[in-house]
Amino acid sequence: MNAQTASSLEFALIARHFTRPSQRVDVVQGIGDDCALLRVPSGMELAITIDTLVGGVHFLLDSDPYGIGWKTLAVSLSDLAAMGAEPAWATLALTLPDVNEPWLQAFSSGLFELADQYNVALVGGNTSRGPLSIALQAHGFTPPGQAIRRAGAEPGDLIYVTGTLGDAAVGLDVRLGRLDVPIPPEEAAYLCARLERPEPRVAAGLALRGIASSAIDLSDGLVADLGHILKASQVGAVINLDSIPRSTVLRGLSVPWEKIVGGGDDYELCFTVPPDRQALISPTINKTPIGVIQSEPGIRWCDAKGHAVRIEATGFRHF
Amino acid sequence: MNAQTASSLEFALIARHFTRPSQRVDVVQGIGDDCALLRVPSGMELAITIDTLVGGVHFLLDSDPYGIGWKTLAVSLSDLAAMGAEPAWATLALTLPDVNEPWLQAFSSGLFELADQYNVALVGGNTSRGPLSIALQAHGFTPPGQAIRRAGAEPGDLIYVTGTLGDAAVGLDVRLGRLDVPIPPEEAAYLCARLERPEPRVAAGLALRGIASSAIDLSDGLVADLGHILKASQVGAVINLDSIPRSTVLRGLSVPWEKIVGGGDDYELCFTVPPDRQALISPTINKTPIGVIQSEPGIRWCDAKGHAVRIEATGFRHF
DSSP states (O other), X not given: OOOOOOOHHHHHHXXXXXXXXXXXXXXXXXXXXXXXXXXXXXXXXXXXXXEEEEXXXXXXXXXXXXXXXXXXXXXXXXXXXXXXXXXXXXXXXXXXXXXXXXXXXXXXXXXXXXXXXXXXXXXXXXXXXXXXXXXXXEEEEEOTTOOOOSTTOOTTOEEEEESOSSHHHHHHHHHTTOOSSOOXXXXXXXXXXXXXXXXXXXXXXXXXXXXXXXXEEOSSOHHHHHHHHHHHHTOEEEEEGGGSOOOHHHHTSOOOHHHHHHSOOOOOEEEEEOGGGGGGSOTTSOEEEEEEEESSSEEEEEOTTOOEEOOOOOOOOOO | OOOOOOOHHHHHHHHHHHOOOOOXXXXXXXXXXXXXXXXXXXXXXXXXXXXXXXXXXXXXXXXXXXXXXXXXXXXXXXXXXXXXXXXXXXXEEEEESSOOHHHHHHHHHHHHHHXXXXXXXXXXXXXXXXXXXXXXXXXXXXXXTOOOOSTTOOTXXXXXXXXXXXXXXXXXXXXXXXXXXXXXXXXXXXHHHHHHSOOOOHHHHHHTXXXXXXXXXXXSOHHHHHHHHXXXXXOEXXXXXXXXXXOHHXXXXXXXXXXXXXXXXXXXXXXXXXXXXXXXXXXXXXXXXXXXXXXXXXXEEEOTTOOEEXXXXXXXXXX
C-alpha cells in the first residue's frame, strides 16, 4: 500500500530461488498463476497445517538462513507426522525486510534440501516487505479415518516419545552463550543442530497409523504437548522422569527436568498405544515408553522408584 | 524461542474468536489438532493461494480491524475467483504484537462476515507474537482442466474488466489525507470502502469457466496484472483508456490515468474472451470491454479516437 522502492529485477531474483520444476504428477499448476492447482489422490483425505516463524521470536535474527529454511519446513512436516500424514506440497509466505541475495540462496537451499528428502513440492508462495517472518503451510494425505488424532488416548495406554528430549532447549542456551559449563565444540554443534535442523519424524508417524491411539509432535515441550493429548482425550498420565530418553551429550550436563520437559523445539513425537497393540509397533521406530495414561486428569511425575517428583514447567509460551 | 510472558488464558481468548462449528461436511477435522483433515470432492482439483498482509505495508496500522479481517480473506478469495475456483476453506497465520481483545473481536467479525457469504470454513490457524502480520491461505475447487489460467489469451480476444477501477487507489489518498480537493463524506466513505472492503468477484469467476481464455485479479493495478496475462500468454494488448470503467465518484475527481491503471487494490477481475465466445458471457457479470489482445508484445494505450496516449505506471511494487 505504501510506496515501495525495489524493482521487478529484485522480484525476479526472489522468484528464481523458489521456482523449480516439480517432479510430482499431482501438481497441475505450481508457482506462477493466481492459484496452484493440485490433485489429491482418489479416496485420500487432505491434511494441512500452517505455522509461522517470526524472526527474533522463533529463531535468532542472526541464525544461519540455511537452518531457518530447513526448520521452516521441518516444523510443519512434524505436524503432518503427528497425524500420520504423508507429505506432498508446501506453500510459503515470506516477509523480508530487504532483498538479501545470499540470505535467500541459503534459506531456499535449506528448505529444498529437506523438501527433497520427502518429495515435497513448493507449489505456491508470496513475498512481502516487512519484519522478517515466514509462514509455511504443509499439505499431506491420509487414508480416510486413519489420521492419528490428539483425542483417542485411553487409561492403560502406554505413552511413548521418539528420539531424545531436551537437546534443542540446551542448544538454545549454547546459541545464547548462557550455558554455565564449557563443552567440547562437537557437543555444542550437536545441540545446535538439534535446535536448528530438527528431523521431522515422518516415517514414525506413517508407521503408527492404525496402531497409536493418539499422537502429537513436541514443539512446545512434553508438559504442554502431552497436556493437549490429555485434554483432548479427557484423561491424565503418570510419567517416569528417569525413563525420559536423553542424548549422551545431555546426560553429561546437569540439565534440570524443567528444561527437558518444558523447553520445547524437540520436534519428536509423543504417542500412546493400547496394551493389545504393543506388539504391532514397528521395530524401526526409535521410541521409549515414558509412562501410562490414567483416568485421573493432569500429569503426575515420578522417579524410577515411583516416588513423586514436583515439576514446575509450562512449555513454550507463544504469548 | 525467547521467553514469552502471556498466559494460557490469553491463548484461549485468541482461540475463542476463531473457533466455530463448521457447517461444511467436507471438514473432517477443523481447528484443534496438529492438522486439519479435509475431503476434496471426488474428481475436483484443489486450487490454493496464500497471501500476507503486513501492518504498515498492506494496510494502515490504525485501520479498522473489521476491515482488515474482511480484506485478509477477500484478497485470497479474489485469487480463487481469478482461477474460476469455488471457495471452500481458509487457514490463518496471525502474528500479533499483543493480545488486544476488541481488535481480535472486530478482526474475526470482519473475516467471518465475508467467510459466511461464501460458505468458507476457517479450518486451521496459528498465532505468534511479533509485528502485526496476517497470512491467509484460501482453498477452493475447480473441475479438472477448467481452471482459468493467465496463459491462454490469443490475438483478437477481447479484454474485459469487472466493476470499476481506481476507487481503492483514491480511497488510500482519502485515508492518508492527501486528496487535493474536498469531497462529500458519503463519497469519501464509498472510496474508503472500496479500499478496505473489496468484494471478491467469485460469482464472475465461476461464470467465466469455459468461456474466458485467461484471467487474473487486479491486486497490483491493471498495468502490472494485465502484464502478467500478456507475459504468460506471450501476446500484447491495446487498451482504450476512455473505455476503462470508473465510478461516478471517481469521474467527479480529476484522477490521473496512472493512478487508475497503476494504483492497485481494485480486486476486480481482468479477463479475455475469444471472439466466438462473446455471446456466452453471462449477462449477470458486471463487465466492460477495454481493449483487444494483439500479437505484438507490450501494452499500447489509446483514447476513444484511437490516438496513442503515454502512460507512466508500473503498479504496486512489493519491493
